[in-house]
Amino acid sequence: xxxxxxxxxxxxxxxxxxxxxxxxxxxxxxxxxxxxxxxxxxxxxxxxxxxxxxxxxxxxxxxxxxxxxxxxxxxxxxxxxxxxxxxxxxxxxxxxxxxxxxxxxxxxxxxxxxxxxxxxxxxxxxxxxxxxxxxxxxxxxxxxxxxxxxxxxxxxxxxxxxxxxxxxxxxxxxxxxxxxxxxxxxxxxxxxxxxxxxxxxxxxxxxxxxxxxxxxxxxxxxxxxxxxxxxxxxxxxxxxxxxxxxxxxxxxxxxxxxxxxxxxxxxxxxxxxxxxxxxxxxxxxxxxxxxxxxxxxxxxxxxxxxxxxxxxxxxxxxxxxxxxxxxxxxxxxxxxxxxxxxxxxxxxxxxxxxxxxxxxxxxxxxxxxxxxxxxxxxxxxxxxxxxxxxxxxxxxxxxxxxxxxxxxxxx
Amino acid sequence: xxxxxxxxxxxxxxxxxxxxxxxxxxxxxxxxxxxxxxxxxxxxxxxxxxxxxxxxxxxxxxxxxxxxxxxxxxxxxxxxxxxxxxxxxxxxxxxxxxxxxxxxxxx
Numbered sequence: 001x002x003x004x005x006x007x008x009x010x011x012x013x014x015x016x017x018x019x020x021x022x023x024x025x026x027x028x029x030x031x032x033x034x035x036x037x038x039x040x041x042x043x044x045x046x047x048x049x050x051x052x053x054x055x056x057x058x059x060x061x062x063x064x065x066x067x068x069x070x071x072x073x074x075x076x077x078x079x080x081x082x083x084x085x086x087x088x089x090x091x092x093x094x095x096x097x098x099x100x101x102x103x104x105x106x107x108x109x110x111x112x113x114x115x116x117x118x119x120x121x122x123x124x125x126x127x128x129x130x131x132x133x134x135x136x137x138x139x140x141x142x143x144x145x146x147x148x149x150x151x152x153x154x155x156x157x158x159x160x161x162x163x164x165x166x167x168x169x170x171x172x173x174x175x176x177x178x179x180x181x182x183x184x185x186x187x188x189x190x191x192x193x194x195x196x197x198x199x200x201x202x203x204x205x206x207x208x209x210x211x212x213x214x215x216x217x218x219x220x221x222x223x224x225x226x227x228x229x230x231x232x233x234x235x236x237x238x239x240x241x242x243x244x245x246x247x248x249x250x251x252x253x254x255x256x257x258x259x260x261x262x263x264x265x266x267x268x269x270x271x272x273x274x275x276x277x278x279x280x281x282x283x284x285x286x287x288x289x290x291x292x293x294x295x296x297x298x299x300x301x302x303x304x305x306x307x308x309x310x311x312x313x314x315x316x317x318x319x320x321x322x323x324x325x326x327x328x329x330x331x332x333x334x335x336x337x338x339x340x341x342x343x344x345x346x347x348x349x350x351x352x353x354x355x356x357x358x359x360x361x362x363x364x365x366x367x368x369x370x371x372x373x374x375x376x377x378x379x380x381x382x383x384x385x386x387x388x389x390x391x392x393x394x395x396x397x398x399x400x401x402x403x404x405x406x407x408x409x410x411x
Numbered sequence: 412x413x414x415x416x417x418x419x420x421x422x423x424x425x426x427x428x429x430x431x432x433x434x435x436x437x438x439x440x441x442x443x444x445x446x447x448x449x450x451x452x453x454x455x456x457x458x459x460x461x462x463x464x465x466x467x468x469x470x471x472x473x474x475x476x477x478x479x480x481x482x483x484x485x486x487x488x489x490x491x492x493x494x495x496x497x498x499x500x501x502x503x504x505x506x507x508x509x510x511x512x513x514x515x516x517x518x
Binding site for chain 2: 377404
């Protein structure tokens with residue numbers, strides 16, 4: 001490879017980690033980071049949790065101190081946006097008009113919230129939580145509100161519901177499917193979460209769709225559901241999934257399709273262009289089909305994988321996916337991709353709020369969902385990294401099973 | 412404010428002053444100390460801010476709670492009796508002079 005710069009488009013977790021990892025791996029050529037937001041790269045997970053209560057201030061979210069960029073000789077072009085890639089000239093054009101030449105390009109363009117398409121979706125008080133600015137708007141809105149409506153029973157919506165209950169708001173969650181977090185977790189975990197939220201006083205409405213929002217003087221007041229019910233709402237949080245930001249890649253004729261398509265080395269259809277984080281669709285040994293993962297683990301590990309490749313240590317991306325959420329005081333952790341399981345075995349006690357759901361497909365462990373059982377989660381991550389051979393559903397089902405003692409000691 | 416020493420696996424040391432109310436993990440991130448990944452940002456979820464407390468330590472450290480103990484069951488480098496998650500160690504003057512050893516790997 002040449003001696004030109006590595007240009008990273010995006011300034012989120014994946015982008016920052018890629019820049020940091022390049023330097024940590026001894027990469028000495030110019031590294032340029034281009035991000036639309038003016039804030040330095042920050043942690044997103046707290047935005048739907050402690051940030052909303054005011055317990056965390058913005059400067060505590062910064063992933064690295066401001067001095068980091070100068071010290072590491074990384075050029076951070078914040079508050080500017082990449083608008084066009086000219087692959088023939090190996091050049092990126094920014095909204096400001098500036099053009100930057102790259103030797104290698106890393107797309108870390110992230111994702112954006114899916115928008116509501118019902119009447120009233122643009123009323124004041126309707127928030128989709130993605131950025132620090134969104135979180136700040138929501139934090140202020142929750143302070144003055146009495147009724148919160150959460151549209152979508154996924155990670156973000158449920159985390160916000162939990163925080164808002166803690167702040168004393170009346171909270172309603174409307175989910176169009178029959179289960180909370182229905183696309184990503186087992187029925188056992190879904191049902192447990194519904195129980196926890198209801199016990200905290202949140203109204204959880206399943207199989208219900210929002211059809212319209214009605215306001216007063218431009219501000220949302222009432223939501224109408226498909227069964228005719230009306231729900232009071234001073235604030236509406238929209239958590240109905242995200243869409244990958246692929247426009248830039250598509251414009252440059254890179255292969256896209258619900259994400260920027262990459263190979264197992266995270267290369268796009270152009271070998272000098274990589275894609276990482278929320279925007280990348282990649283083949284994984286942990287899933288039957290290529291996936292896109294929206295998680296800190298994926299952003300961080302993919303960033304390291306690309307940095308290694310650019311410094312001469314090319315290896316395929318095989319990291320074990322894992323996720324976490326905090327709701328109603330419960331620590332919920334997921335290792336592996338569990339959604340395609342055909343058998344589950346519960347270890348521990350759901351009634352006591354401490355258990356894990358071990359998920360199998362075709363007799364093989366595909367992942368574990370743990371509630372207040374972090375040891376199960378951590379050890380599952382190690383097992384999956386090593387191929388997860390040997391642990392059968394019947395082993396987990398045996399009375400007294402404890403994964404910390406697996407493999408079982410010979411008698 | 413506390414002086415914290417981070418000893419790398421090769422024996423070299425980085426000594427920094429860290430202000431309260433940061434944690435030993437955050438002290439490493441703020442000072443660009445390699446060897447602390449802290450993927451989860453400090454909520455005892457990921458186990459990638461694992462450190463070994465120096466054997467000769469006499470400074471008062473908080474008791475380990477159950478979640479930290481659980482997470483330490485699956486760290487990338489071996490767990491030892493001195494293992495802690497550095498995100499669970501708040502910085503105060505009481506731990507001025509703390510020495511922590513960084514493991515060979517966190518992921």
